[in-house]
Amino acid sequence: MIALRGRRIVLAVSGSIAAYKAVQIASDLFKAGALVDTILTAGALQFIQPLSFRAITHRLVASDLWDPHHPSGVLHVDLADFAEALLIAPATAHTLARLALGLADDLLGCVALSTHAPLVLAPAMESRMWLHPATQQHLAALRERGATIVEPGTGHLASGASGIGRMAEPATILGHLAAVLGRGGDLAGRHVVVTAGGTREPIDPVRYISNRSSGKQGYAIAEAARDRGARVTLITSAGLPPPPAVTAIPVESAEEMLAAVATACREADVLVMAAAVADYRVAAPAPEKIKKQDERLTLDLVKNPDILASVRGDFVRVGFAAETENLLANAAEKLRAKGLDLIVANDVSASDAGFAVDTNRVVFLSPDGVESLPLLSKREVADRILDRVVERLRARHA
Ligand code: C5P
16 A cells, blocks of 8 residues: 555554454555554453464553653653554544543553654444443544544444444555545545546446456546545445545446436545546336337447546546547547546457456546557556646646
8 A cells, every 4th residue: 555655653452352363464555564562452462362463563651651661751752753644443432432532541542642643543332332322432533533434334242242333444444544644634624536437338227338447546536636636526326335535426427427427526636537427328228127028129328428528627527538449539639538637548349458457558548639548557657647647736726
């Protein structure tokens, strides 16, 4: 995860059986290039060993506020100063209560009071503890003070019961952490609207016409914009799980996408249309499933509205041109016809670029000229697009 590379994270683990998942979080953070110091509360030590973290992070793992061996003698201040973010995962009901009240009777309590770093909390507990008014009041107090709460999910709990209280998955927690670390990035204060996926045009209640777009490039743009501080609305017809800390609006057809884009763009700074919108839809979808009867079946198609061309306003507009021939000429014509700031052209007949794969080879066309990019990950392509977007936003305000 690019957003976490080189970032200084204090990972605090409190006493829940979900503590074992914190080892995965530490590992994911380390692999993403973050520097991770770990705090284990007394409760966490009942579930897990310091060595589990030290072997993964190769850095400080501390539990004792009174550690006589710490060189500076002010371990809590050192950790507070080190942290760019304080991530508490799992956060127990007791930990939430202690944080809300500002108790400083252990290392975590002292670090939480001493640090200026933003707080990201991933609660884990039994449903009744989560739903208890005391816990909810503590959460409200922490939210009010700016903490990010990564909501627990519903499912199997340690008690054997099923309900709300399962700690969010490590990938979800890291997504929220990346969003928090991205505050103050070059898209801070901006609203970026991104579309993704191939639209689905109904034939009847069970069938549709669609295309091979996976939505991966659009999702990568949404995540990259989030990690650069933007508020992101992702309007998606792809079946992928929504990225954390992004507002995802699921749609199916081009007409639904148009309505959602028009609403979102009333207050947008940027629109990136990465979706592969179907050019045609079935004129009159059948109200019931079409029966297999005749040898031939003819579908009457009508042209869909062009979303990019019809949604205009004072925001930066980026389009995609997926082509199998005459890439540059077709893309240049779309740039002009749709009045875009940038068009991202890709040859979707290549096997290592375009639909469904994680890499893309694209050419940027803008009113300023043409730039061919090498084969890059879709995330890198996303960041290059956003570099151009940031340039355009600055030029507009200059
Ligand atoms: O004209 P073409 O479909 O190739 O243009 C591609 C670009 O226009 C993409 O950014 C796509 O999301 C957008 N588009 C649109 N509405 C359509 C068709 C395409 O916004 N009906």
